[in-house]
Amino acid sequence: xxxxxxxxxxxWSQINIARDSVRGGIMKxxxxxxxxxxxxxxxxxxxxxxxxxxxxxxxxxxxxxARRALAAAEKEATGKGLKLSIAVVDASGQLMAFQRMDDxxxxxxxxxxxxxxxxxxLRSPSKVLEDMVNxxxxxxxxxxxxxxxxxxxxIIVDGLVVGAIGxxxxxxxxxxxxxxxxxxxxxxxS
Numbered sequence: 001x002x003x004x005x006x007x008x009x010x011x012w013s014q015i016n017i018a019r020d021s022v023r024g025g026i027m028k029x030x031x032x033x034x035x036x037x038x039x040x041x042x043x044x045x046x047x048x049x050x051x052x053x054x055x056x057x058x059x060x061x062x063x064x065x066a067r068r069a070l071a072a073a074e075k076e077a078t079g080k081g082l083k084l085s086i087a088v089v090d091a092s093g094q095l096m097a098f099q100r101m102d103d104x105x106x107x108x109x110x111x112x113x114x115x116x117x118x119x120x121x122l123r124s125p126s127k128v129l130e131d132m133v134n135x136x137x138x139x140x141x142x143x144x145x146x147x148x149x150x151x152x153x154x155i156i157v158d159g160l161v162v163g164a165i166g167x168x169x170x171x172x173x174x175x176x177x178x179x180x181x182x183x184x185x186x187x188x189x190s
Contacts, residue, residue, distance in 0.1 A: 061088075061155065061163035065186055066096035069155060069165050073182030074099055077167070084169035084178060085112040088155075091162055093117035093145070101169075108168035114147030115175075116166030119154050121145070123161045126152040127176065151175030155183045162186075 066088040073086045078101075085108035088097040093116075100109055118126040127150040133140050140148060152166030153176065165182040167175040 069182040070097040072185030076181035082170045084167045087112040087116040089116045093120040111168035112166045115152035116164045118146045119152035119164035
């Protein structure tokens with residue numbers, strides 16, 4: 001008997017049919033037990049999960065709001081006889097309003113802006129970072145763009161940080177009290 005030829009009474013076509021029916025049976029079993037039920041879950045689980053939003057709305061500090069906070073802080077500083085630089089930044093730390101009062105030292109310009117940015121980045125008073133540095137976390141001074149010095153507070157409207165205000169030129173406590181007066185001007189109007 002030749003190994004390449006089928007046994008007597010059994011042709012190649014019968015062997016192929018038998019092989020195909022076995023393969024077909026296995027494929028049908030896989031489809032019915034594994035593939036089809038898996039496909040049924042895909043649309044259900046995808047439909048159950050809402051798509052994440054692609055854009056969001058947020059409350060932002062306007063130019064008028066920045067000017068109002070600046071004016072309130074300047075009024076407070078003038079009332080106390082202080083000569084300060086006052087900076088107002090938005091929630092991302094970008095400068096929106098600035099005033100260097102007459103006779104305020106030149107260094108107060110950069111310091112007030114740095115304090116305001118720090119409060120915006122932290123979403124808390126800049127004194128928080130100063131206290132951390134004084135408590136031993138000295139590596140924080142190496143972070144670019146922050147000024148760990150008391151004198152800035154976030155501007156909070158309806159529970160949201162929309163910006164920050166920083167002052168420089170007086171004692172740390174006086175700087176902070178003037179910044180708080182500026183921030184309060186927006187908190188009261190919301």
